[in-house]
Amino acid sequence: MSTGTAAPKVTGPPPETTSSSDPATPTLAFRGVAKVFPTGTRALEDVSIDVRAGEFVSVVGPSGCGKSTLLRLAAGLDGATEGEVDVRASTTSFVFQEATLLEWRTARRNVELVGELAGVAAAERRRRAAEALELVGLAGFEDQHPRSLSGGMRMRVSIARALVAEPQLALFDEPFGALDEITRLKMQTELQRLFQLKGFAAMFITHSISEAVYLSSRVLVMSGRPGRIVDDIEVPWSYPRSPELRYEPEFGRIVGRLSHALEAHS
Amino acid sequence: MSHDTAVGAPSAQASSSAATTPPRAATTAVRPSGGRAGAAAGTVWGRSAPIVAALLGIVAIWYVVSYVFLSESRRFLLPPPHQVLAETVGNTLVIAPMLAALVQTITVALIGLTIAVAIGMTWALVMSQWKLAEKILYPYAVILQTIPILALTPLIGIWMGYGPPARVVVCVIIAVFPMISNTLFGLQSATAAAHDLFTLQKATQRQRMTKLMLPAAIPSIFTGLRQSAGLAVIGAIVGDFFFQQGSQGIGGLLRTYTLRLNMEPLFLAIIFTALFGVVVFSIFAALDRFVVGRLFGVSTR
Numbered sequence: 001m002s003t004g005t006a007a008p009k010v011t012g013p014p015p016e017t018t019s020s021s022d023p024a025t026p027t028l029a030f031r032g033v034a035k036v037f038p039t040g041t042r043a044l045e046d047v048s049i050d051v052r053a054g055e056f057v058s059v060v061g062p063s064g065c066g067k068s069t070l071l072r073l074a075a076g077l078d079g080a081t082e083g084e085v086d087v088r089a090s091t092t093s094f095v096f097q098e099a100t101l102l103e104w105r106t107a108r109r110n111v112e113l114v115g116e117l118a119g120v121a122a123a124e125r126r127r128r129a130a131e132a133l134e135l136v137g138l139a140g141f142e143d144q145h146p147r148s149l150s151g152g153m154r155m156r157v158s159i160a161r162a163l164v165a166e167p168q169l170a171l172f173d174e175p176f177g178a179l180d181e182i183t184r185l186k187m188q189t190e191l192q193r194l195f196q197l198k199g200f201a202a203m204f205i206t207h208s209i210s211e212a213v214y215l216s217s218r219v220l221v222m223s224g225r226p227g228r229i230v231d232d233i234e235v236p237w238s239y240p241r242s243p244e245l246r247y248e249p250e251f252g253r254i255v256g257r258l259s260h261a262l263e264a265h266s
Numbered sequence: 267m268s269h270d271t272a273v274g275a276p277s278a279q280a281s282s283s284a285a286t287t288p289p290r291a292a293t294t295a296v297r298p299s300g301g302r303a304g305a306a307a308g309t310v311w312g313r314s315a316p317i318v319a320a321l322l323g324i325v326a327i328w329y330v331v332s333y334v335f336l337s338e339s340r341r342f343l344l345p346p347p348h349q350v351l352a353e354t355v356g357n358t359l360v361i362a363p364m365l366a367a368l369v370q371t372i373t374v375a376l377i378g379l380t381i382a383v384a385i386g387m388t389w390a391l392v393m394s395q396w397k398l399a400e401k402i403l404y405p406y407a408v409i410l411q412t413i414p415i416l417a418l419t420p421l422i423g424i425w426m427g428y429g430p431p432a433r434v435v436v437c438v439i440i441a442v443f444p445m446i447s448n449t450l451f452g453l454q455s456a457t458a459a460a461h462d463l464f465t466l467q468k469a470t471q472r473q474r475m476t477k478l479m480l481p482a483a484i485p486s487i488f489t490g491l492r493q494s495a496g497l498a499v500i501g502a503i504v505g506d507f508f509f510q511q512g513s514q515g516i517g518g519l520l521r522t523y524t525l526r527l528n529m530e531p532l533f534l535a536i537i538f539t540a541l542f543g544v545v546v547f548s549i550f551a552a553l554d555r556f557v558v559g560r561l562f563g564v565s566t567r
Contacts (some may be wrong), residue, residue, distance in 0.1 A: 077462055089478050100459040104481045104561045117467040166406070180378025 058212035061222030153204035378437025386445025433505030440501035448490025452483025
């Protein structure tokens with residue numbers, strides 16, 4: 001709870017040239033990572049993953065296999081026991097399982113929080129928040145409190161808050177898990193559009209195989225605890241992808257292969 | 267394919283908002299905690315009618331007991347309402363000192379409440395910052411809460427004398443606990459994910475306090491305030507009752523009237539203390555609804 005170091009803040013939009021613009025250097029790299037909790041639970045075992053700029057990598061796996069731990073390591077919220085987690089992004093954003101909005105702030109002020117904490121001037125962060133909210137289709141809802149927004153809309157605010165910092169790496173921890181199926185499909189389309197527009201590197205945790213295939217350029221399958229990467233599948237289609245893609249036979253084949261891999265290792 | 271998605275995306279958005287808004291609106295009416303939305307419904311009259319009816323009921327029962335259950339020789343035990351009013355409100359010698367005493371007690375209660383709020387919030391803030399402080403300080407808060415105040419008051423009298431300062435101390439001891447426990451609960455109510463969010467944004471400890479923990483605590487703080495306000499009233503009256511030096515409070519008068527069997531003034535004094543409690547509670551309940559409603563976007567009318 002007490003992480004109170006006044007670290008240098010990113011005040012402007014991130015510079016155009018960073019190390020991650022070199023396609024050879026991954027934006028996020030796990031090398032031989034293991035994680036053992038103080039309780040002795042081995043959550044991850046020898047995990048190596050590269051996520052490059054413009055890649056959308058999903059991780060599917062059985063419940064409790066350490067998928068979320070993986071994301072916390074990438075975000076720097078937790079440290080690896082063994083191995084190395086290398087992040088080469090000037091800005092990393094995290095989208096939580098729940099929308100995690102501050103209930104006393106309006107949608108706009110929730111998005112503004114990021115700039116507020118980084119010391120961005122009021123007018124500038126207001127402009128950026130309005131832009132981000134418009135991007136996620138919430139223009140006109142800026143002054144609503146989270147309480148009066150639907151689950152899907154709350155998640156949109158959460159995504160706007162993640163995107164307002166113009167991240168080079170975006171981490172998603174089962175963001176659509178709590179949404180109903182119809183809202184969920186719409187949010188997938190939305191996220192795919194935003195990914196294409198913004199070009200961040202994405203790591204996406206999900207329980208849903210078809211969600212992973214629809215969104216991702218690569219899908220990783222994790223085994224049950226301790227989590228290991230047991231399969232790594234390229235998804236061939238380029239972006240943007242039509243929602244109709246879900247009904248293609250090839251889509252079904254990939255989903256099938258992933259399901260088998262999951263069953264074999266859970 | 268590109269064209270297909272470009273057209274598909276905005277329409278998907280639009281229908282998503284349209285499809286999801288109405289059910290949510292229905293939920294919102296039910297969800298706000300503490301029945302805040304319930305208070306918004308109905309007019310002032312609609313809300314106060316049951317209260318007025320209950321009051322009339324009490325007066326009716328009072329008359330029945332006075333005239334039906336009590337024989338004339340024993341009617342002094344519960345003089346009928348009109349007689350109480352006639353011999354107190356109609357008598358300057360009774361009503362003037364009683365109002366002065368009430369003002370005195372209100373002053374003690376307000377000072378006591380202010381001090382209790384300051385101490386309680388500081389206490390909780392310190393505990394929320396250091397786990398060790400919580401371990402050390404919380405048991406004392408519980409002890410304060412569990413010691414019967416009657417066991418402490420004589421001691422307070424010996425130490426502090428029997429004037430108004432001692433009354434304030436009693437008031438603070440009685441009123442402080444809800445402030446401590448509710449504020450602490452509120453400060454700790456922000457979710458782990460919300461804390462992670464602040465950690466990821468490299469928030470300073472101060473930012474975490476002012477932009478996350480304190481705002482998250484506000485509903486609980488107001489709950490604590492409401493409870494403490496009610497207890498401050500009790501504390502002030504208990505203080506009056508025990509400490510009779512200096513100007514008398516309403517609690518002091520209660521004792522005097524009891525000893526002299528001045529039944530009519532005694533009943534009026536009891537009514538005043540009850541009203542005092544109800545008014546204080548209502549003020550803080552309204553304040554709670556108003557502030558929390560504004561802050562969290564729940565309309566209160």
